[in-house]
Amino acid sequence: xxxxxxxxxxxxxxxGCAGCLLTFLYEPxxxxxxxxxxxxxxxxxxxxxxxxxxxYVFIEGTVCFDDDIIMLKELRNxxxxxxxxxxxxxxxxxxxxxxxxDNEKIIKFVYPKYNHLKSSLPEPIDKxxxxxxxxxxxxxxxxxxxxxxxxxxxxIEFKNYEDPVCFECRKMGNLCLLDKGKLCLGPVTNGGCEAxxxxxxxxxxxxxxxxxxxxxxxxxxxLKEKGYTSKELEEKMQTFAGLKFKExxxxxxxxxxx
Ligand code: SF4
Ligand code: SF4
Ligand code: SF4
Numbered sequence: 001x002x003x004x005x006x007x008x009x010x011x012x013x014x015x016g017c018a019g020c021l022l023t024f025l026y027e028p029x030x031x032x033x034x035x036x037x038x039x040x041x042x043x044x045x046x047x048x049x050x051x052x053x054x055x056y057v058f059i060e061g062t063v064c065f066d067d068d069i070i071m072l073k074e075l076r077n078x079x080x081x082x083x084x085x086x087x088x089x090x091x092x093x094x095x096x097x098x099x100x101x102d103n104e105k106i107i108k109f110v111y112p113k114y115n116h117l118k119s120s121l122p123e124p125i126d127k128x129x130x131x132x133x134x135x136x137x138x139x140x141x142x143x144x145x146x147x148x149x150x151x152x153x154x155x156i157e158f159k160n161y162e163d164p165v166c167f168e169c170r171k172m173g174n175l176c177l178l179d180k181g182k183l184c185l186g187p188v189t190n191g192g193c194e195a196x197x198x199x200x201x202x203x204x205x206x207x208x209x210x211x212x213x214x215x216x217x218x219x220x221x222x223l224k225e226k227g228y229t230s231k232e233l234e235e236k237m238q239t240f241a242g243l244k245f246k247e248x249x250x251x252x253x254x255x256x257x258x
Contacts, residue, residue: 006038007055007152011085012075014068014125015095016061018044019139020086024058026142029149036153054079056152058135062088062095062122069120069128076129083148084124084131087138091209091241094138095122100238123243134160136208137193138240144192161192164211165204169195177203183228183236188214188245207240210248217249 013021021044024030033039040050057079063069076082087093098106099121107119125131135145151158165186169176172195178184184203186195190211197204210216220233237245 006036008040008053009033009037010041010050010054010057010075010079011039012041012043012057012059012071014059014061014071014089015064015122016086016088016093018060020060020088023086023139023142023145029142029145032146032149036149052078056081056083058083058085059089059125060085061125062093063120063125063128064095064122065119072125072129081132082125082129083133083135084126085135086140087136087207087209087240089125089131090134090136091207091244092122092124093207093240096124096241096243097238098122100234100242133158136160136190138207141193141196161190162212163191164214165189165191165193165195165198165208167191168193169198172199174198177201181226183223183232185236188216188219189241205239206237206245209241209244214248216245 011021011024021042024033024042025045037056040052040054041048054075057075059072059075059082061068063072084090088095092099103121111119133148135141135148137144148158168191169186174195176184177198178186182203184198185206186198186204188210189204189206190208192208195204223233224230234242
């Protein structure tokens with residue numbers, strides 16, 4: 001790359017709600033992006049005519065259809081770095097709940113006319129292509145995107161937050177919802193969201209995925225002692241990151257002893 005030449009980026013979505021893409025249009029984020037990146041392609045706001053290579057491609061959404069896989073592979077081939085943008089791309093997000101439900105029934109109900117799209121079981125994008133960086137959360141945090149962009153501008157490595165939501169929640173002085181009898185996944189979920197939900201009196205649904213070294217088994221046992229059923233725990237974990245929580249479980253013990 002020539003001196004002063006801007007990095008070339010593409011901002012794309014596969015099966016998603018466009019909420020992550022809209023985060024890029026938030027004025028301070030868009031201003032920073034425009035400073036250091038040359039936005040070659042952003043189909044949400046401009047026609048996608050660019051066929052060249054990218055330094056970075058940001059991808060929103062879950063892999064739900066065969067066409068998503070084709071698009072992912074094509075983008076991967078054209079990009080030096082791929083960034084999974086948001087909970088759907090990172091951990092599967094809400095669509096990944098389908099992995100734990102009657103899939104046939106859901107497809108007939110939700111896509112009665114579009115079965116020709118060849119729906120597959122929803123998965124995060126790193127199940128299909130190599131991902132270099134992750135910007136988690138539903139939708140991703142604007143401050144984290146800004147931090148990521150600044151790291152790129154300074155050519156330093158961006159590090160994801162790796163402690164549980166509880167760390168941030170306690171720092172912010174929030175009342176603990178788990179102590180108040182509400183099922184909160186904060187102890188086993190990766191923070192970095194500044195405990196956004198508990199700070200607004202809503203329990204954590206695990207949208208940033210399981211945290212490093214989460215002792216899932218001990219956490220689930222504790223919750224069971226508090227009177228929660230396996231079904232309640234399963235449903236809560238399956239809201240955003242069920243597939244990733246399940247992977248964790250496979251490392252440590254059986255999934256939710258019945
Ligand atoms: S992570 Fe959230 S905002 Fe982003 S595409 Fe998925 S549902 Fe939409
Ligand atoms: S409310 Fe949730 S995130 Fe906050 S301290 Fe309690 S369990 Fe942890
Ligand atoms: S508190 Fe939990 S569900 Fe809410 S944004 Fe943070 S990680 Fe996601």
